Amino acid sequence: MEQITVYAFPVFLLLMLVEIGYGLAIGRNTYRLSDALASLSQGLLSQLVASVSMLFQIGLYALVWRHLALLPHVALWATPWGWLLAIVMFDFCDYWLHRVGHESAVFWAAHAVHHQSQHFNLSTALRQESTVAFLGWPFYLPMALLGVPPAQFALAGLIVLLYQFWIHTEHIGKLGWFDKVFSSPSNHRVHHAVNDQYLDKNYGGMLIIWDRLFGTFIEEDEAPVYGTRTPLNSWNPLWAVASGYAPLWQLARRAPRWQDKLKVWFKAPGWLPYGLGDNSPAFDLQRARKRYNPLLTRVAMLTALWQFVLQTVVAAAFLWQSDALSPLLLWGFVLLQLAGLVGLGRLLQRECSALHLLLLDALLLLLGIVVYYA
Numbered sequence: 001m002e003q004i005t006v007y008a009f010p011v012f013l014l015l016m017l018v019e020i021g022y023g024l025a026i027g028r029n030t031y032r033l034s035d036a037l038a039s040l041s042q043g044l045l046s047q048l049v050a051s052v053s054m055l056f057q058i059g060l061y062a063l064v065w066r067h068l069a070l071l072p073h074v075a076l077w078a079t080p081w082g083w084l085l086a087i088v089m090f091d092f093c094d095y096w097l098h099r100v101g102h103e104s105a106v107f108w109a110a111h112a113v114h115h116q117s118q119h120f121n122l123s124t125a126l127r128q129e130s131t132v133a134f135l136g137w138p139f140y141l142p143m144a145l146l147g148v149p150p151a152q153f154a155l156a157g158l159i160v161l162l163y164q165f166w167i168h169t170e171h172i173g174k175l176g177w178f179d180k181v182f183s184s185p186s187n188h189r190v191h192h193a194v195n196d197q198y199l200d201k202n203y204g205g206m207l208i209i210w211d212r213l214f215g216t217f218i219e220e221d222e223a224p225v226y227g228t229r230t231p232l233n234s235w236n237p238l239w240a241v242a243s244g245y246a247p248l249w250q251l252a253r254r255a256p257r258w259q260d261k262l263k264v265w266f267k268a269p270g271w272l273p274y275g276l277g278d279n280s281p282a283f284d285l286q287r288a289r290k291r292y293n294p295l296l297t298r299v300a301m302l303t304a305l306w307q308f309v310l311q312t313v314v315a316a317a318f319l320w321q322s323d324a325l326s327p328l329l330l331w332g333f334v335l336l337q338l339a340g341l342v343g344l345g346r347l348l349q350r351e352c353s354a355l356h357l358l359l360l361d362a363l364l365l366l367l368g369i370v371v372y373y374a
Helices: 002-025 033-051 054-068 080-103 105-115 132-146 150-163 177-181 185-191 209-214 237-242 245-254 258-266 298-320 327-348 354-373
Strands: none
Touching (some): 002 150, 002 298, 033 237, 033 298, 033 327, 054 132, 054 150, 080 105, 080 132, 080 150, 105 132, 105 245, 105 258, 132 150, 237 327, 245 258, 298 327, 298 354, 327 354
16 A cells, blocks of 8 residues: 555645646645645655554454454455445545544544645645544444455545545635535535634545535635634644644643543543633634744755655655565654654754754764664
């Protein structure tokens, strides 16, 4: 599966360049360099984390399938109808995981990474979460119990995930009947918006019919404002992942009753234990329109682009052969890549210079050679 992802890298890049070119041509560019690189960095990070967490990605699913599946070897799964059923089943399970990702605080802490961008474009689609698999794997076990083979489950999930790439754009309007059945750009713009009427709507990954059936659908009307209600205001990839968990940890520590210390993790986002008041300011949609944007020099921008291209090439080579690497090499390269992404984030936040980042690259290259040949 990692090799399929590597093949998709240049396709994603080409389509993003097309979107940028079209936006510039019509005078409505929806990209900003720092935001796009931060989103793409999260995409790389999620793939790196997945390479060292296969137990949660598919291992536990395979274990349940092997010992508890009701219909593991029926001929249906090898037919086109079986494949279609597996894809629809995955999309259905994904709807519920996605919905819980907005309705339970600890799940939202994991999922919020995908919503942090204040822009909506194809790079936002690649801003994937790194920790959802650790929480979300039980949601797909009904497929294992019914007998969907692990490889088919994984490919069905990849199909549903790849489908969602194209719906992250502002340049495609409403599509008539298509919007009533499938998740579409219009439907998904609603999902990424922080406008009051759009909150917690349109969860469907491939099919929007789940939202229509279970009362979570709303049509796009008012212009969406993107991001999260508590803006991230950072390009640090580690803080992007941790920022949802840190407030929950602090809230659990402050809660006077032990049961509330547990509840803060599973109640709806924003829930407060008895006796703890909310001193945060009321949400202001106009304030949410203000975008985080530290200004960069041309040298810093070119260095940031170079850094990301370099890390993408290295990550592609790593993912291509990750199945054959030892755990030590896997973790070693993941940590080195993570250090490079943190350096990129610091450059984008003007916390280090281009020269410092290049020196970091040289050090990481040296460490990579040591790890590989150790």
